[in-house]
Amino acid sequence: MPIERNWHSETVFAVLKGLESNESGLSAAEVGRRLQAYGPNVLPEKGAKPFWRIVLGQFISPLIYILVAAAVVSAVIGDLKDALFIAVVLLLNTIIGAYQEWQAEKSSQALKKLLSTQAHVERDGEVCEVSAEDVVPGDVIWLESGNRVPADTRLLSSQGLEVDESLLTGESIAGRKDSNWIGDSSATLADQQNMTFAGSLVSRGRAKGVVVATGSSTHVGQLALDVMGSGGGKPPLLERMERFTNYVAIGTLLAASGIGLLGGFLWGYTVVEAFFFVVA
Incomplete structure (x- = not known):
């Protein structure tokens, strides 16, 4: 079942067909199969880097090696003034670098909380509340003001929906959504009026949509991979x-x-x- 597609440029019928779903939602048995196939709807994570490793990492640089060598030689020959000056420079560089990297680590950990919420899901024709972790591609979800969007979703219907997507788009104003809008395949995230994305916050209105991506396959999931440096390189x-x-x-x-x-x-x-x- 293809998941990575330009869902915003397809009709509701094509989207539901592509996801092998319908407007009444999936059955409990199908949800179980998809949960096993795609895994829980959680953001990728790795263990936090110990602070001592962050500190040592500040010394991995050819220029730092030269300064360390100069400080050591200065101390050995008794030129403590120069040795102390170089040591202070190295200390300041370490403190600033370690602080910045530690803040980045905290940011990557904070991303995990975005999907730690509840979702209103329609399954077997009935709406129920489940953990966002149990949402799977093809699930039909309901959104209303104050909800955190649990997964990347193609809207099926909407009434006055406005969503804050600043996390992904940088837009300071909540964007208006329209389930009837169909755009070009090259449309940016901010322009995709018939889509809502995991981690976004519903500011106004109500909507019904079908989940097209969960976990690391969502846009915020890719952002988490980039922040943590676990997405295939620096x-x-x-x-x-x-x-x-x-x-x-x-x-x-x-x-x-x-x-x-x-x-x-x-x-x-x-x-x-x-x-x-x-x-x-």
Whole structure:
């Protein structure tokens, strides 16, 4: 049963057919089968990184290696003033970096709470309240003001529905929804008027819809994967920054080596003097 489709560009009939569902909802037996096939409707998670690992991670950088080496050599030869100064710089860098990464970890943990709610689901023609974790693709759900949307949903009907999707779209104003709207397949999330997305908050109105994606298959699920770095690699911007840092470190080492050699041959610097001249 295909789940990843441009549901917003299809008719209600095509959506229900594609999900092998109907407006009266799934049967209890079918829900059980789909829950086993797709898993519970929860966001992906991994164990929180220990704080000591976050701190140690701040030292994994070629430029940091150079400063650590300079601090150690300074302490060994008795130049405690320089050693202390470098140590303070390293400490400040560690505190700032560790704090920022710790905040990111807290953000990824906070995302898990978005789907920890109850959902009004129509099954076998009757509406019942279940945990959002038990919602499956093809389930028919009812939404009203104050509800947290439990999963990515294609609207079947709506009455004055407005939904706050700022988590995904960045829009500060709740967007109006219309179950009769059908858009182009390339429409952005903010423009998909016949869709509501997991984690969004219903501001006004009522609606009935069919679930098209749950858990990590939802848009907020993909966001959680990106935040936690468990979605198949690091973000492109971070990769480019790390490559740039490595290039700078290599260039610095090459330039430093050349300057150190010149200092030794032209000005008669000792190895220690040349080292600290280069670091400076």
